[in-house]
Amino acid sequence: MFKGINDKRRRLKRCGLLTLALLGLAGGFISAAGAVAEGKKPLIIVDPGHGGHDLGAEGSGGSLEKNITLRFANILKETLQPAYRVALTRTGDYRVNLEKRASMANHHAAELFISIHSGGFFRAGVDSWGVYYYPPKDRKSFDLPEIKEKRKDPDNSRLNWHHIQTKYIRASKHLAETLKSHLQGCPGIDRVKSAEAPLLLLEGINMPAVIVEAGYLTHPSCESRLNDTAYLSRAAECLRRGIDDFFREK
Numbered sequence: 001m002f003k004g005i006n007d008k009r010r011r012l013k014r015c016g017l018l019t020l021a022l023l024g025l026a027g028g029f030i031s032a033a034g035a036v037a038e039g040k041k042p043l044i045i046v047d048p049g050h051g052g053h054d055l056g057a058e059g060s061g062g063s064l065e066k067n068i069t070l071r072f073a074n075i076l077k078e079t080l081q082p083a084y085r086v087a088l089t090r091t092g093d094y095r096v097n098l099e100k101r102a103s104m105a106n107h108h109a110a111e112l113f114i115s116i117h118s119g120g121f122f123r124a125g126v127d128s129w130g131v132y133y134y135p136p137k138d139r140k141s142f143d144l145p146e147i148k149e150k151r152k153d154p155d156n157s158r159l160n161w162h163h164i165q166t167k168y169i170r171a172s173k174h175l176a177e178t179l180k181s182h183l184q185g186c187p188g189i190d191r192v193k194s195a196e197a198p199l200l201l202l203e204g205i206n207m208p209a210v211i212v213e214a215g216y217l218t219h220p221s222c223e224s225r226l227n228d229t230a231y232l233s234r235a236a237e238c239l240r241r242g243i244d245d246f247f248r249e250k
């Protein structure tokens, strides 16, 4: 369905977009995440949101989004292996800025990028799950205050792949809708939506990419579910089925 995407990405990669600094960074990524260069299985980057002093949302029971996202990312990684190669953008409690998250994924020419959040990062409802993809470049949403504010952060001002995600909008939208269709039938997940969202993280990702908002941590019932390993495992299994479908339809 998306023939030519891989070829385009390889051509773009050869255009010299990567810097030596980013290569050094990616080297650390390999050692941190395992031997991702081995094998021919599709490489999926799972990105646990927040980390370190960036706590994300906080639940009324004291749960922190940065911990929930890392736990869920590890469960998702285990669920996706051995059918896929999986690497995380962070493996512990430390901050990784948006540029590094994007460069890790782009340098390795991964097939998919899935960022995990759980705090109403963008436009989430009270207790629903959401799967978000980057909007077409001509959308007015590019001027939203949330995006302008994030660009003021020096850590986010040097994204080398400005708007490169616009090449994958069709594929990312399809991925979001496929994941949504599988999450909707997942035990314990009441409502799921997929929508465009002008998220700064996504705009520099050179592959199909989505942000999965795993409920809303500040909602008490969501907080207890997000601390339930069995619930997260079931959700990861639903995501795996969606990812399987996405690759079958490519």
Ligand SMILES: [Zn+2]
Binding pocket: 049, 050, 056, 057, 065, 116, 117, 118, 119, 120, 121
């Ligand atoms: Zn978040």
